[in-house]
Amino acid sequence: MRPGSVIVLVVVGLAAVIGASAATVSAESPSAAKGTVDEETVHRVAAQLRCVVCQTLSVLDSPSEMAAQMRGIIRERLGAGQTPDEIVQYFVDKYGEWILLAPREHGFNLLVWAAPVVAVLVGLAIVALLLRRWTRPRAEPVATIDPKLRERVRRELESPP
Amino acid sequence: MWRWLIPLSVVPVLALLAYGFRVNPHEIPSPLVGRPAAPFVVRAFDGTEVSLAGLRGRVVVLNFWASWCYPACYEEAPALERAWRTYRDRGVAVVGVAIQDKPEASRKFIADFSLSFSNAPDPDGKISVDYGVYGVPETFFIDRAGRIRLKQTGGVTDELFRAEIEKLLGEPA
Numbered sequence: 001m002r003p004g005s006v007i008v009l010v011v012v013g014l015a016a017v018i019g020a021s022a023a024t025v026s027a028e029s030p031s032a033a034k035g036t037v038d039e040e041t042v043h044r045v046a047a048q049l050r051c052v053v054c055q056t057l058s059v060l061d062s063p064s065e066m067a068a069q070m071r072g073i074i075r076e077r078l079g080a081g082q083t084p085d086e087i088v089q090y091f092v093d094k095y096g097e098w099i100l101l102a103p104r105e106h107g108f109n110l111l112v113w114a115a116p117v118v119a120v121l122v123g124l125a126i127v128a129l130l131l132r133r134w135t136r137p138r139a140e141p142v143a144t145i146d147p148k149l150r151e152r153v154r155r156e157l158e159s160p161p
Numbered sequence: 162m163w164r165w166l167i168p169l170s171v172v173p174v175l176a177l178l179a180y181g182f183r184v185n186p187h188e189i190p191s192p193l194v195g196r197p198a199a200p201f202v203v204r205a206f207d208g209t210e211v212s213l214a215g216l217r218g219r220v221v222v223l224n225f226w227a228s229w230c231y232p233a234c235y236e237e238a239p240a241l242e243r244a245w246r247t248y249r250d251r252g253v254a255v256v257g258v259a260i261q262d263k264p265e266a267s268r269k270f271i272a273d274f275s276l277s278f279s280n281a282p283d284p285d286g287k288i289s290v291d292y293g294v295y296g297v298p299e300t301f302f303i304d305r306a307g308r309i310r311l312k313q314t315g316g317v318t319d320e321l322f323r324a325e326i327e328k329l330l331g332e333p334a
Contacts, residue, residue: 052295065261069286094293096192 037078045074045084049091050101058101191293191312198223198303199291203258203281206268211256211279213307220329221303222255224317225289228266230297237298237316238274244322245278252305253326256281260289260297302326305334 043060049070051062059067059074070091077087091099103109198221202212213221224241226234245255257280259267264282271280283289292301295314302311302325311325
């Protein structure tokens with residue numbers, strides 16, 4: 001392949017990538033006034049929400065169209081003056097707490113937050129107990145040798161073979 | 162005591178696993194059932210304007226679909242059209258919302274199944290999120306007072322449609 005063709009291919013490739021990202025941006029914010037909304041805040045809200053069509057990714061990380069639309073909705077609501085907490089609550093109202101990647105710290109959910117800490121504490125306690133047992137100096141067994149046996153050993157050691 | 166502690170510690174883990182395996186992770190209860198349906202105003206593919214407020218007093222069946230949703234949406238489309246034809250004169254409205262779909266593909270789907278009820282696109286996903294939609298097909302049965310009474314995840318059958326609609330029509334307006 002000639003160097004000229006390589007350059008053309010690279011340029012076409014770059015144009016396709018730029019075009020695709022521009023299309024994504026326009027899909028995300030059909031009516032929101034971009035520029036007036038802090039993208040950091042959009043990211044912060046999107047990172048808390050679960051992508052509903054992929055489930056293992058956040059709305060921020062998911063490349064799906066649904067997640068792009070949800071980012072657009074976040075941007076638009078921020079633009080309309082809603083706070084990040086109000087927007088997160090809007091999604092919780094629609095999808096339930098399932099939509100939150102990190103469950104809220106109340107009621108039964110506390111178990112999720114407390115269990116790892118409790119498990120680590122219990123583990124440390126077990127390790128400490130075992131270490132103490134292993135490093136404790138062993139008490140010397142009390143020698144209770146039969147005097148008759150001791151006498152016999154002495155005799156046999158002293159007597160010539 | 163120590164001898165029993167390790168075997169006993171398996172019990173809560175087994176209980177948790179037993180619970181986890183009995184739960185279907187795809188069945189997520191909608192918090193919207195029993196609550197007022199979110200208002201919407203859409204421009205249907207045929208150019209008419211459809212709004213929930215305009216349908217107040219009727220039982221509304223709101224169906225989310227997509228042309229790429231095969232086979233479930235393809236299986237339920239004829240059932241929805243049959244149900245619409247059967248019940249439209251008895252105070253029932255069927256509204257389809259095509260989500261994450263290309264307009265031309267949606268139009269072809271409507272034409273292929275000769276759908277005569279209102280169908281509209283949801284280009285920015287606002288109606289989908291307002292109804293807490295996860296995927297397609299999903300169908301919401303809204304009573305005459307404007308409350309969501311049932312969310313059906315997966316295709317709607319003739320039997321399900323008839324049973325739910327007859328129940329809602331039997332209620333005082």
